[in-house]
Amino acid sequence: MSTSAHSIVEPTARVKWMAGVLVAAYALVTLIPIVWIVMTGFKSPSDSIAYPPKVIFEPTLEGYVNVFTTRSRQSAEYMAQLPPPQTWYEELVRERNMVITGPSRFADRYMNSLIIGFGATFLTVILGVMAAYAFSRFRVPLRDDLMFFILSTRMFPPVAVAIPIFLMYRELGLSDTHLGMIVLYTAVNLSLAVWLLKGFIDEIPREYEEAAMVDGYSRFQAFRKVVLPQAKAGIAATAIFSLIFSWNEYNFAILLTSGQAQTAPPFIPLIIGEGGLDWPAVSAATTLFILPVLIFTVLLRKHLLAGITFGAVRR
Amino acid sequence: MAEVALDGIAKAFKRTPAVRDLTFTVHDGEFFVLLGPTGAGKTTTLRLIAGLERPDAGGLSIGGRDALALAPAQRDVAFVFQQYSLYPHLSVFDNLAFPLRAPGKGLTEPDIRRRVEAVAVKLRIDHKLGNRATQLSGGEMQRVSIGRALVRAPACFLMDEPLSSLDAKLREELRVELKHLQAELGATILYVTHDQVEAMTLADRVGVLIEGRLQQVGPPNEVYERPVNLQVAQQVGALPINLFPAAQLRLPEAEIGTVGVRPEHIVVRPAATATRDARPTARVLRVERLGPEDVITLEWNGLTLYAAQAPELTGALGESATVRVETEGVMRFDREGRRLPDASPSAGVPADVELDALGEMLGAGGAQPPALAAGVR
Numbered sequence: 001m002s003t004s005a006h007s008i009v010e011p012t013a014r015v016k017w018m019a020g021v022l023v024a025a026y027a028l029v030t031l032i033p034i035v036w037i038v039m040t041g042f043k044s045p046s047d048s049i050a051y052p053p054k055v056i057f058e059p060t061l062e063g064y065v066n067v068f069t070t071r072s073r074q075s076a077e078y079m080a081q082l083p084p085p086q087t088w089y090e091e092l093v094r095e096r097n098m099v100i101t102g103p104s105r106f107a108d109r110y111m112n113s114l115i116i117g118f119g120a121t122f123l124t125v126i127l128g129v130m131a132a133y134a135f136s137r138f139r140v141p142l143r144d145d146l147m148f149f150i151l152s153t154r155m156f157p158p159v160a161v162a163i164p165i166f167l168m169y170r171e172l173g174l175s176d177t178h179l180g181m182i183v184l185y186t187a188v189n190l191s192l193a194v195w196l197l198k199g200f201i202d203e204i205p206r207e208y209e210e211a212a213m214v215d216g217y218s219r220f221q222a223f224r225k226v227v228l229p230q231a232k233a234g235i236a237a238t239a240i241f242s243l244i245f246s247w248n249e250y251n252f253a254i255l256l257t258s259g260q261a262q263t264a265p266p267f268i269p270l271i272i273g274e275g276g277l278d279w280p281a282v283s284a285a286t287t288l289f290i291l292p293v294l295i296f297t298v299l300l301r302k303h304l305l306a307g308i309t310f311g312a313v314r315r
Numbered sequence: 316m317a318e319v320a321l322d323g324i325a326k327a328f329k330r331t332p333a334v335r336d337l338t339f340t341v342h343d344g345e346f347f348v349l350l351g352p353t354g355a356g357k358t359t360t361l362r363l364i365a366g367l368e369r370p371d372a373g374g375l376s377i378g379g380r381d382a383l384a385l386a387p388a389q390r391d392v393a394f395v396f397q398q399y400s401l402y403p404h405l406s407v408f409d410n411l412a413f414p415l416r417a418p419g420k421g422l423t424e425p426d427i428r429r430r431v432e433a434v435a436v437k438l439r440i441d442h443k444l445g446n447r448a449t450q451l452s453g454g455e456m457q458r459v460s461i462g463r464a465l466v467r468a469p470a471c472f473l474m475d476e477p478l479s480s481l482d483a484k485l486r487e488e489l490r491v492e493l494k495h496l497q498a499e500l501g502a503t504i505l506y507v508t509h510d511q512v513e514a515m516t517l518a519d520r521v522g523v524l525i526e527g528r529l530q531q532v533g534p535p536n537e538v539y540e541r542p543v544n545l546q547v548a549q550q551v552g553a554l555p556i557n558l559f560p561a562a563q564l565r566l567p568e569a570e571i572g573t574v575g576v577r578p579e580h581i582v583v584r585p586a587a588t589a590t591r592d593a594r595p596t597a598r599v600l601r602v603e604r605l606g607p608e609d610v611i612t613l614e615w616n617g618l619t620l621y622a623a624q625a626p627e628l629t630g631a632l633g634e635s636a637t638v639r640v641e642t643e644g645v646m647r648f649d650r651e652g653r654r655l656p657d658a659s660p661s662a663g664v665p666a667d668v669e670l671d672a673l674g675e676m677l678g679a680g681g682a683q684p685p686a687l688a689a690g691v692r
Binding site for chain 2: 205207208210211212213214215216217218221225226229230232
């Protein structure tokens with residue numbers, strides 16, 4: 001076949017070139033802010049607010065040190081009589097006439113985000129896949145109404161119910177607890193999870209489970225051995241959507257957490273108050289904050305791709 | 316292997332009956348084919364036996380045990396599905412081993428490996444064991460699917476049109492293999508199909524299922540040659556049976572409602588061979604030369620007829636032809652569609668008769684049916 005032959009599936013060279021330009025432009029626009037955040041994390045405070053903005057600069061880990069420590073400013077006399085610094089980060093801090101007074105709360109908040117984010121995601125996937133399976137396979141009474149009811153929880157922004165939830169949580173003692181936040185995020189995510197996963201499970205012919213059940217497996221075993229592996233793409237997509245929501249959620253976090261269960265999103269803006277305009281520290285925290293979702297998404301990318309094209313799955 | 320007995324099984328879906336009052340027995344070691352058109356309830360019957368559906372009424376025993384109270388896993392039957400039979404996320408080996416790894420089987424991995432390999436060799440898929448199930452051709456997939464039933468050595472095999480998704484040549488090949496396997500294993504098989512040829516070639520006995528009712532059970536040739544009613548006569552046979560309403564044959568108002576003649580009992584000769592009592596009366600619409608036989612489509616008195624005969628009989632057919640009917644192949648049905656019993660053979664009946672004279676001959680006896688033979692066999 002000659003290369004100039006017309007094809008309705010193969011794009012022409014010109015279309016390909018234009019598509020390439022568009023994709024590159026889009027990538028540039030979306031990546032610049034992220035690149036800027038990562039860069040700012042490695043700048044010194046003065047470089048970070050320099051005008052015109054500096055693209056070439058001398059990188060420093062000061063921002064990262066500041067994220068993880070609390071520091072206090074001391075007089076020159078006090079600094080002079082200190083023993084020599086033990087570590088590279090102490091040295092970095094002393095250049096600014098400060099001493100480290102202890103660890104910051106960032107590591108705790110980050111840990112809280114991990115526990116709550118992954119906890120809620122795990123719970124969402126487990127409950128979602130079981131509910132979706134039941135809706136897909138069993139004669140659930142009022143199934144269509146229930147499915148609509150589940151979807152209807154998505155018809156208003158979650159924060160619209162913030163005040164009732166705040167009051168409920170105060171009464172139940174769930175305010176500022178890991179459990180409370182996991183339950184809340186699970187509840188918000190579950191509607192999407194059930195709908196998404198039901199679509200995937202509907203696509204899996206029930207003959208597979210029936211074959212397994214005739215072959216000596218119970219329904220639950222058939223579900224685990226036959227349905228779950230084939231719903232991988234849906235589970236991956238659901239997990240990613242769920243994690244992104246739980247991880248980034250700000251409104252409920254700021255309302256319901258303040259101390260022991262506070263997640264990173266409400267905490268990161270507070271960093272800027274500790275020691276003036278510490279943009280490098282904020283950016284360093286943000287960079288670290290982006291990483292888990294990024295890693296998680298890259299790990300599940302293969303499945304996610306199949307997940308986004310759901311409905312187009314070949315039967 | 317074991318016997319499977321259904322006793323008055325009925326099942327309706329949302330008040331639409333799927334099967335009604337189904338009673339039949341698949342004997343130990345028998346190849347039983349359930350034949351019927353789409354929607355007749357064939358698959359439902361298999362699913363009821365496997366325990367994937369619960370009957371509304373009736374009884375079921377497998378190997379002498381009452382099976383209705385048992386979960387599918389406990390019934391010891393193997394199901395070969397029409398489609399979607401292999402787990403796409405597993406290799407061929409794991410697909411074959413899947414039933415053996417079921418909880419409570421208590422087989423060791425070396426045992427499993429031995430049994431899987433034995434079955435794979437038997438089905439000639441041993442070189443594919445490492446492949447993913449999705450990398451197989453259609454024929455290989457269906458072999459693995461049958462293999463997955465074979466590794467278990469169950470009480471009974473239930474097969475739901477296992478060959479229907481394959482191309483013609485492969486289907487023929489697997490059909491022969493399947494029959495061979497069954498004979499070798501002495502397996503009890505309940506096989507469901509709408510394919511005439513499969514039913515005729517595979518079955519020890521055929522059950523004809525129409526609209527959820529079992530119409531007739533018997534050896535293939537019996538069901539073909541002596542159908543109990545019009546529906547069965549129409550259902551069985553690769554070529555449609557020729558049906559003559561009594562009025563078309565100018566039969567007097569009598570018990571005969573319809574006369575049926577299978578295509579192979581219609582003899583078509585070129586008009587050139589016409590004699591005084593064999594006038595060319597039918598118009599030739601089409602001649603399909605299939606090799607071993609010709610299928611001729613005719614128009615006679617406004618009816619479309621099919622005839623099948625050896626090519627050397629057909630000769631050079633023009634637009635018109637003479638048509639004769641072999642009297643041994645004439646079936647008479649009453650006004651409700653029930654077949655009337657063939658009268659005992661008598662000397663006075665000619666071996667064949669011109670189509671135009673068929674009604675005359677049948678009507679000769681009036682209400683008393685003439686001695687039309689079923690039986691030069």
